[in-house]
Amino acid sequence: MTVQEPLKVAREIALNPYDWVQDWKNQNRRKVVGTFGMYVPHELIHAAGIQPIILPVSDQPISSQVDADMPSPPYCAFARGLLAHAIQGELNFLDGLAMHECCTTACALIELIPRRACQISWFQPLWFPVPLHGRRTRQWLLNELEGFKRTLEQLSGEKITEARLRSSIGLYNYNRTLMNALYDLRRSRPGIISACEMHDVLLCGMVMPKKEHNLVLERLLCLLEKRASHSDRARLIMSGSLCTQPWRSIMEVIDDSNIAVMDDDLYVGSRYYVTRVSETGDPLEALAESYQRMIAPCPTRWDPDNDWGDYVVRMTLSAGADALVSLIVRNCEPHEIAWPRVQQALAAAEVPQTSLQIEPQMSTAQARTILDALAERVCV
């Protein structure tokens, strides 16, 4: 077996994630719940015997219905794309949707998707506290998780026992261990995995059952060791793309430029994997705890002592990276408002940086020019 085999598995899923999930669902006769908005606890969904997936968004053209419901500005491309999927019926195979109102755009989606895609009958809006600390927010969070647990049990017809939830947490933690090992490998061996390949592995991990993804990762980690790294390339950190994966076309541009991605700060990326959930004690409390002490600072949350600028500076320096590129989804309000301060923190630390406003069908030529210029600047 060569390293191409697990990468091929990941790529095939990443290129047609919805088709793959539908096939999987039909073969395994299991329910599937899609999630949007960060921090929906997939372990809880899994413990109900349901497969959770983060909803990927394609870069297809947007219809006039979407334009009317969610004009741009002010709505971001991810939300518009997701609404487009819903209206086109591409989400109808799902048994339900769980959506966390992580920003006002998510709130609009929570109202519009059931209205426009009425075939999805199970719909669970979630509110996790914006201020991360405090006893009141902990109690609300636990109540919200308890409520979510009950509705999942109703959907699946299966009881989520403490043992089942602990087992799901253990499975997801092992997935985190493997993904973090892959991240470590990428940091220590620049260019050992391309941006597209990493994108495929990450996206595959968002739709594939964790047990199967773990097998892919185990094989990949073993076989990747034999690959050569590329120490002559510009070493970059990718940051941003807060809610779901950036489009593959951007990764293709990165791979075409003289760049090796050392680390990332993406939601479908390190943010999803960096915070472990405790496997001891009450498992719902453990999920609440992992949310409240999330390691990666989030501009949609209130945690003034955890500064995003400082975080990405530390990430850049500890990875030995030369520069940072921020992928800002056009009209992503939380990112756009936070970016000036992050930029200033990078400037103060003398970290070269640039930003790309990403959106469907964006000009890859322009992105290429910007990235080539950054790579040239740092490689001098």
Add this chain to the structure above:
Amino acid sequence: MEKQSASRTLNRLATARDGGVLVAKHYEEVNRAAKQGECVGWLFAESPRELFKVAGIHSIASGNWGARAGALRANAVLLEAAESEGFPRFMCPYMKGLIGHAILIARDETDKIPPEIRLPKPSFMGGWNRCSQGQQCMEAVNYYLKPKVSTFVIDTPHVYDDEDLEKVVGYVVLQMEDLIGFIERLTGRPYPWAKLCEWTRTIRDIAIMREEIWQLAQAKPTPMTMGDWAVALGAVTGARDDLSSIQFFKKLKAEVEDRVKNGVGSVPDEEIRIMWHELLVWHSFGSLTKAAASLGCVMIPGSYILWDNRPELIDPERPLWSMVQSYLYVMTGRSMEYNLRERVKRRAMPYNVDGVIFSTSPSCKNFSKCAYALKEQFESDTGIPGVVVSADHCDSRFHNEDELEQTLSTFIDIIKARKDKHLKEL
């Protein structure tokens, strides 16, 4: 398009202008307090400021300050300062204006800020996060202020199902009880609960009076337009911590009663009533209401301009519960079904409106979301036509006044044509 009639001019209420004076006085008071070394807070998004004023702490609310800055067309220098630091073009101008203000404080360039909107540096900041930009704006302001100031955020979850309201209100009230400790630390004194109850009683009396005015103004011809209400809104939100606003509302009610008694309308030969739902275009509402008036159309207020007044939700014995119920959760944080039922139909139907304008702003998702779906449902349920318009509510720099007035004019033409057709069919 019907030719505008020069003889149809808007007959504004004399008292309404006093609302602007009341608000100006509030900001003078805030600046005076700061100069005397008193505590002044900047509060973000919908914030029941009476919670602080009762304890002797002055504050400004981003919504009231920002709207006024936009209405006075005085905020460009602040928005440009924020944009020069990289803040986005499409961001709430209320919030961006405060960030810009903090930037100019940091640069020691406050002389560039028009005096009528100039604020003192805050002693503390806080907000109820009904608007997701609020806490981000606060972080940004604190980044520029040196030294940083104390901050708080009260978590206010969205209510998708009305059955969850009590649970959500309970959670918010608990956090506000904790906030009392923050206020006591600021003042060094026990919190004056009895005074807050008394204050709440007056706020309820004002709310009752406002509701009575709204009911009186249903008369045909209506004595009071959206523009009059907009100026009065300043007295509701900006002077919420100034109980002398009760005198303003008594005077306003008397003038409205007099007009109703004498059949005096705001628009001579009123033919059409259009309700403006959601955000007002602060820098242009005057010219819009005039343009409508010249076509025989009166613009009547929707729930935003009324700050969806609900006196039945104000209980002087439960002041914190009242603030959450009657100030925070009547405007945002509710489902589309609630908005349609309570905020659109409840305000439109008693006025027998001929049409509804659903206003959206490219820089405010909070008050713009689901506008098209809301319009569709409203039309389907009532048969009354609606139109969605987009105009920045507070940033006049890129505003196309002609385009908005053209849309309004076309909508009025459509309504008139339908009315004529209906009459002919009868």
